[in-house]
Structure formats: structure tokens, C-alpha cells
Amino acid sequence: MNKKPKYWNSALKYLSSKDSVMKILIKKYNDKTLTTRKDIFFSLCKSIIGQQISVAAANSVFLKFKRVCKGKITPIAVNKKRTSELKKCGLSRQKVKGIKELSKKFLNKEFNPNLIKNMNDEEAIVYLSSLRQIGRWSAEMILLFTFNRENIWPIQDVGLLRAISNNYKKKYLPPKIFVEKLKKRFSPYCSVATWYLWRSIDDEPIQY
Secondary structure, three states: OOOOOOOHHHHHHHHHHHOHHHHHHHHHOOOOOOOOOOOHHHHHHHHHHHOOOOHHHHHHHHHHHHHHOOOOOOHHHHHHOOHHHHHOOOOOHHHHHHHHHHHHHHHOOOOOHHHHHHOOHHHHHHHHOOOOOOOHHHHHHHHHHOOOOOOOOOOOOHHHHHHHHHHOOOOOOOOHHHHHHHHHHHOOOHHHHHHHHHHHHOOOOOOO
């Protein structure tokens, strides 16, 4: 983990001036900021594990996964693990396949994360989505948390949609037109707005 993104303070001023709800959230949750691990393999594994299960369940499975890997979540360590060992952590067959294939692609250089630095958000999402078990949501989590891209608005994320409903007094699911309106209002700092909306429903900051 490292210090907050360079755009963070500018984003807070911008969002506070654009939206009264955001201004309240920024004042309320001023103790922490978005950070990054700068370890894309670790983050991709965590993203795959967290798919379609609750945060609590994902944390439990990930701790078992980390224990099986003896604390070293690297392509070499994961590639050495048998399918049966990984399944015992609570991973589905599809998730095990995704993680094993991911480790191989890192080892044989089929996937090169350094290329992402020169891609725009959509190009990066397409590139990341070429990996097994990585769809748009997972790719967006990687761009937000690993690369700290500033304008990610993950509208497939249930937590974000619930937070929008709660904070803006909308039904669940909030209308797509309203979600798009917020995106325009928060751009170019949708990532920061997303982070604060997440904080409003879970005080412990999410980290991939």
C-alpha cells in the first residue's frame, strides 16, 4: 500500500462543489483514502475469489487461499498448488481454473500488465477481460484499486447501486438515467465518488 493518489485532494474539492450528498460523505469519512497494493496478480486473484459472493465470504475464502499459499500469492506459488488444494479453500472449479490459468499467463508472459499503463480505460477493460474469470466488473476493480484510475464508475457493482439508492433516496435498483446523470456530474473523478459511496454502506474501506 502507498500514499493517496495525486488527484485525491483536487477530486474532493471538485466533488464537494458539484454535489451536496458527496460533500457530506467527504466530511464524514475523512480518515482514510483510496490506496493501492501495486500488485496486480494479488489483486486479480482477490477479484476472482470475490466474485458473486458476499464480502464476508470472500474474506474468509481469501484467508484460506493465502494460508495455502503460505502468504506468498505469486504466479510461481499459485501455479505449484494442486486443484484439490485450492478447492479446499472454498473455491469453485471455475474460480480455480481462472486462478491457475492466470498464474500460467503471468509466468509465460502471455499477459503483460505493463501494457495497461498506455491504454485508456476501455482498452484496459477489454485487455483485462481477455483473462478467464475476469469480466468488466473485475477489470474495473483492477483499474480503480491497482492502477488508481480516477474516473471508474462500476455500474455493475451491487454495493455502488445500493449506496446510490440509500444516499439519493431512490428505489433499488436506482434508475439507469439517474446513475448516468451522476456519472456525468462526478466525472472526471468517478473513482473517488465511488469510494465514498462504498464507505457510506461499509465503514471498512474495500481493497483489492
